[in-house]
Amino acid sequence: MNESDSSNSKRSRRGTGAITLRDVAKLAGVAPITASRAVNTPDQVSPDVLKKVQEAITKTGYVPNRMAGGLASSRSRLIAAVVPTMLGSVFLEMVESLNNALFASGYQLMLGQSGYSPEHEDALLDAIIGRRPDGIFLTGVMHSGKGRTKLLASGIPVVETWDLTPTPIDMLIGFSHAKIGQEVAEFLLRKGYKRMALIRADDERAERRARAFQEVLAKQGLREAFVVNVGTSRSILGGREALVSVMQHAPDVDAIFCSSDLLALGAITEAGARGIRVPQQIAIMGFGDVPFLESVIPALTTVRINGAEMGRTAATYLIARAQGQAVEQPIVDLGFSIVQRDSA
Amino acid sequence: MNESDSSNSKRSRRGTGAITLRDVAKLAGVAPITASRAVNTPDQVSPDVLKKVQEAITKTGYVPNRMAGGLASSRSRLIAAVVPTMLGSVFLEMVESLNNALFASGYQLMLGQSGYSPEHEDALLDAIIGRRPDGIFLTGVMHSGKGRTKLLASGIPVVETWDLTPTPIDMLIGFSHAKIGQEVAEFLLRKGYKRMALIRADDERAERRARAFQEVLAKQGLREAFVVNVGTSRSILGGREALVSVMQHAPDVDAIFCSSDLLALGAITEAGARGIRVPQQIAIMGFGDVPFLESVIPALTTVRINGAEMGRTAATYLIARAQGQAVEQPIVDLGFSIVQRDSA
DNA sequence: TTGAAAGCGCTAACAA
DNA sequence: TTGTTAGCGCTTTCAA
Numbered sequence: 001m002n003e004s005d006s007s008n009s010k011r012s013r014r015g016t017g018a019i020t021l022r023d024v025a026k027l028a029g030v031a032p033i034t035a036s037r038a039v040n041t042p043d044q045v046s047p048d049v050l051k052k053v054q055e056a057i058t059k060t061g062y063v064p065n066r067m068a069g070g071l072a073s074s075r076s077r078l079i080a081a082v083v084p085t086m087l088g089s090v091f092l093e094m095v096e097s098l099n100n101a102l103f104a105s106g107y108q109l110m111l112g113q114s115g116y117s118p119e120h121e122d123a124l125l126d127a128i129i130g131r132r133p134d135g136i137f138l139t140g141v142m143h144s145g146k147g148r149t150k151l152l153a154s155g156i157p158v159v160e161t162w163d164l165t166p167t168p169i170d171m172l173i174g175f176s177h178a179k180i181g182q183e184v185a186e187f188l189l190r191k192g193y194k195r196m197a198l199i200r201a202d203d204e205r206a207e208r209r210a211r212a213f214q215e216v217l218a219k220q221g222l223r224e225a226f227v228v229n230v231g232t233s234r235s236i237l238g239g240r241e242a243l244v245s246v247m248q249h250a251p252d253v254d255a256i257f258c259s260s261d262l263l264a265l266g267a268i269t270e271a272g273a274r275g276i277r278v279p280q281q282i283a284i285m286g287f288g289d290v291p292f293l294e295s296v297i298p299a300l301t302t303v304r305i306n307g308a309e310m311g312r313t314a315a316t317y318l319i320a321r322a323q324g325q326a327v328e329q330p331i332v333d334l335g336f337s338i339v340q341r342d343s344a
Numbered sequence: 345m346n347e348s349d350s351s352n353s354k355r356s357r358r359g360t361g362a363i364t365l366r367d368v369a370k371l372a373g374v375a376p377i378t379a380s381r382a383v384n385t386p387d388q389v390s391p392d393v394l395k396k397v398q399e400a401i402t403k404t405g406y407v408p409n410r411m412a413g414g415l416a417s418s419r420s421r422l423i424a425a426v427v428p429t430m431l432g433s434v435f436l437e438m439v440e441s442l443n444n445a446l447f448a449s450g451y452q453l454m455l456g457q458s459g460y461s462p463e464h465e466d467a468l469l470d471a472i473i474g475r476r477p478d479g480i481f482l483t484g485v486m487h488s489g490k491g492r493t494k495l496l497a498s499g500i501p502v503v504e505t506w507d508l509t510p511t512p513i514d515m516l517i518g519f520s521h522a523k524i525g526q527e528v529a530e531f532l533l534r535k536g537y538k539r540m541a542l543i544r545a546d547d548e549r550a551e552r553r554a555r556a557f558q559e560v561l562a563k564q565g566l567r568e569a570f571v572v573n574v575g576t577s578r579s580i581l582g583g584r585e586a587l588v589s590v591m592q593h594a595p596d597v598d599a600i601f602c603s604s605d606l607l608a609l610g611a612i613t614e615a616g617a618r619g620i621r622v623p624q625q626i627a628i629m630g631f632g633d634v635p636f637l638e639s640v641i642p643a644l645t646t647v648r649i650n651g652a653e654m655g656r657t658a659a660t661y662l663i664a665r666a667q668g669q670a671v672e673q674p675i676v677d678l679g680f681s682i683v684q685r686d687s688a
Numbered sequence: 689t690t691g692a693a694a695g696c697g698c699t700a701a702c703a704a
Numbered sequence: 705t706t707g708t709t710a711g712c713g714c715t716t717t718c719a720a
Contacts (some may be wrong), residue, residue: 005412014391016497018416020713031691036715047689061497066474067420068713071411071696074360078454087441087636092430099457110422113443126615130410153405155362233561235636258473269641292579292606294429364697375707380699390705415712459693 002033019062027056039064051212057165057232071133076108077288080128081137081162084115084203088234090259090288091139094161094307100136101315107134107322121147129154135318140205141165142173157321159314162305163205164333171317171330173310177205180336181212181301184257186284187338189220193255193283199242199263201234209287213257226250230263239266240273247274254282261286261302268296269341283344299341310334363406365420366419383408398526408618414476421451423662424472425481426461428547432578434632435605438505438651442481445659451478451666458483465491473498482495485509485516501665503658506649507549508677516659517654521549524647524680525556528601530627531682532669535566537627539597543586543607545578550603551630557601569592574607583610585675591618598626599688605630605637605646612640612687627688643685663687 025035030049032137036044038053042091045053056062070076080104083091085297099109104342109262112124128136132158141160149156151169158170163177188196198213200206214224228245230238239258243266259266259330264286271278278284286293288301293300313334368519382389382397389397400406409550414420423446425572427435441452454477456468469491472480477500479663484506486492495502502514507521532540532586540561544550569604574582581603587610590597602608608630615622622628622642630637637644657678661671 016499016712018713022713032713033692033715034690037690040715044689049689061494063470063473063494064496065415065476067411067415067476067712068696069715071409071415072713072715076411086436087431089433089436089636092433092436096430096457099455103457103468103471106471107454108475111443113440113447113455126407126446127447127450131452131488132409132411150405150407154407155360222513235639237636240639252693265694266639269639273641291583292433295579295584295610295613297613300627360696362697365699366697376697378706379708384699388705400712407698412712413699415714416697416699416714486693566708 002220003072005328018065018084019060021062021064022184024053024056024060024062027060028052033237037142060100072161074132075322076132076134077322078131078132078133079086079107079135079137079315080110080133080137081204081317082114082124083139085113088201089262089290089292090260090305091307093291094139094311097308098315102314102319105319107315107319112313118144125150126151126160126336131158134322135159137193137314141174144168157318158213159317161310161314170328171206171243171314172322173332173341175305175334177208180287181209182216183216183338184209184303185213187282187340188255188257188285190221190335190342191255191283191344193344194222195250195252195254196222197253197256198225198227198259199239199245199246199256200229201263202229202261203259204232208258209259225257226253234260234262236266238260238270239263239268240270241266243267243270247276255285256282257285257287259287261288261300263304264300264343265293265296268298268300272341279342279344285298285344289339297298298343300339301341301344302339304337307335313318347385348607362402362409365406365408368397368400368404368406371404372396374408379501380657394598414535416474419479420476422454422475422476422477423451423479423482423659424454424456426456426458426468426472427483428483429457429660431604433634433636434649435524435651438483438655441652441658443654443655445656446663447665449659451659451663455587462488462636466598469494473500476500478666479503481505481662485518486513503661505654505658506562512675515658515665515671517657517661517676518679519649519678519680522556525553525558526560527682528553528647529557529560531684532601532627532629532688533560533566535599535688537688538566539567539594539596539598540572541590541594541597541600542569543583543590543600543611544571544573545582545607546573546605547603553601553603565675568599570597578604578606580606580610580613583607583612584614585610587599587614588687589669591620599629600626601629602653603631605632605634605644608644608646608687609637609640612642612644623686623688629688633683642687645685645688646683648681648683651680 018261025032035053135157138160141163160172163174198210256289267284286300289302289304369376375586377399382394479501482504485507505517507518542554573587630644633646633648
């Protein structure tokens with residue numbers, strides 16, 4: 001019945017029974033705050049105390065409760081990432097490198113999927129902000145006024161990606177889809193192709209590339225590209241079906257720009273099945289330069305986006321801001337490159 | 345200078361300045377706990393109060409701080425998932441469905457990547473446990489004794505997946521890799537193939553499938569399958585290079601079992617490049633049945649793993665346990681199926 | 689270098 | 705149905 005017995009209080013709540021910093025401190029014979037310093041800022045503590053605390057931690061198997069720490073310090077060491085989907089595989093490299101960079105600096109990644117209804121998006125934002133992450137990573141830019149307001153009001157550092165916009169919420173690491181559409185069109189024109197088609201998923205950025213692509217053709221007085229919108233079926237099957245559609249409605253097409261490598265692979269596959277030779281009869285270009293598809297035959301001519309660098313840079317920026325540092329160049333045009341291989 | 349001015353205390357810490365439940369309660373003219381109930385258990389509150397609180401929330405833009413809530417209630421509404429990598433794409437469906445199911449029930453997903461050094465794994469576990477998630481999802485089973493001890497000691501519900509083991513930490517949703525290896529071998533034998541090869545990535549489960557595969561051959565008195573270990577290059581290129589190796593060292597092989605669909609696609613690609621007809625000259629099988637690769641040509645004969653169901657079921661189990669419910673069948677053999685298409 | 693006190697924002701327990 | 709009180713486990717602030 002000594003002081004360490006706390007079961008005598010009337011309304012006690014008693015936590016989960018897990019080891020707390022208190023227990024460690026008691027075992028080490030120091031105050032809780034000293035144990036805290038031994039864990040977080042070991043050089044503010046004498047070697048003797050440090051050793052005792054470390055021993056106590058090992059003995060008890062103590063794992064600090066980051067929820068409590070986060071609440072007390074208002075630093076959650078959590079970064080939220082919003083990704084439309086992983087299945088298209090264009091975002092994988094980016095998420096993977098983001099996650100790795102964050103982890104290396106002691107941050108955790110919380111993943112949220114967007115791309116559903118606006119209500120879902122709203123709920124997702126609330127769920128994210130409710131966690132008080134130290135930073136938010138967005139795939140794409142936030143258009144919804146409500147969403148922008150919420151993010152702005154939260155005061156949490158935000159990185160938007162995969163696009164350029166004159167009015168980012170905060171930081172921005174992207175590239176110009178219009179420029180891609182334009183340069184791809186020019187590239188194909190330079191190669192001598194004249195009757196183009198576009199196979200694209202139903203997303204706004206693909207739309208932007210398509211529009212710029214068409215504008216170049218228009219300026220050259222060429223026929224408008226025939227467009228197949230595959231909706232959300234960004235698979236090989238989607239690409240195959242789209243090629244069928246192209247052959248039906250515009251059989252004389254000599255070059256196709258697809259909105260993803262996977263769609264391009266599908267188109268190539270279907271072309272093969274129909275005895276259409278790529279690129280001799282039809283040139284096919286992809287988008288994304290997904291690493292594990294690089295070696296298909298014919299090797300994919302595509303637009304390279306450096307997802308890994310985007311993830312890394314975003315992590316750097318968000319962590320800097322989380323630690324109160326300024327980011328000198330918060331708006332970055334990451335650029336892109338056309339990788340010429342064999343399919344166009 | 346009335347009661348709402350709190351700046352007169354000496355040692356005040358003042359939080360981030362964000363809207364808190366207190367502010368909402370004050371505005372609505374109720375006690376904080378009442379506002380809390382209006383948010384979390386609205387039917388425990390009178391319609392009148394509910395309305396006033398909701399108005400106050402709208403007016404202030406209040407977003408509850410889940411760190412504080414989690415700390416107070418010891419329920420973080422966070423689930424951690426450990427995935428070796430996303431890049432191989434076998435795990436994508438699973439992660440996506442896990443995340444969706446969790447979000448629909450008000451849980452967030454924290455993503456961690458394993459597959460690096462043991463120290464990394466250790467740090468990852470500490471980072472996860474430190475967040476006090478309500479559940480932990482593991483891709484694969486935890487072999488490390490240290491890891492098992494940590495997880496067990498944490499008392500957090502755990503689901504292991506993608507494998508069966510007689511000694512799961514807690515819950516288990518998997519299937520038998522040995523059985524897959526065996527059934528694939530039998531399947532190929534039934535088709536009349538006799539000179540086999542294995543193309544596999546360097547992971548333990550692929551190893552298990554390979555061993556069972558070889559055992560069947562041995563029992564039949566057939567030649568041992570020629571094995572190419574591609575290490576971590578689970579890409580199309582990896583598959584292509586592996587096929588080259590097979591052709592060099594065992595040119596008479598008539599069937600190949602690959603440890604992933606992507607490797608199989610690579611092998612098919614290389615075969616095409618060399619004028620080897622699939623399946624007439626070589627049969628090629630994959631593993632995973634990745635949805636977006638289903639329509640390659642020749643259509644992939646493969647082993648179907650239902651990743652989406654695995655993710656969904658895991659979410660259901662973890663949420664049930666997080667809410668204190670028991671899971672009746674905590675160990676599930678999800679099975680698999682051999683999907684016969686054209687490549688074998 | 690160490691510690692005492694206070695409080696981060698919320699909810700459990702109890703009381704009315 | 706509503707409120708009071710205490711406390712979740714940690715860190716900030718101030719003091720020694």
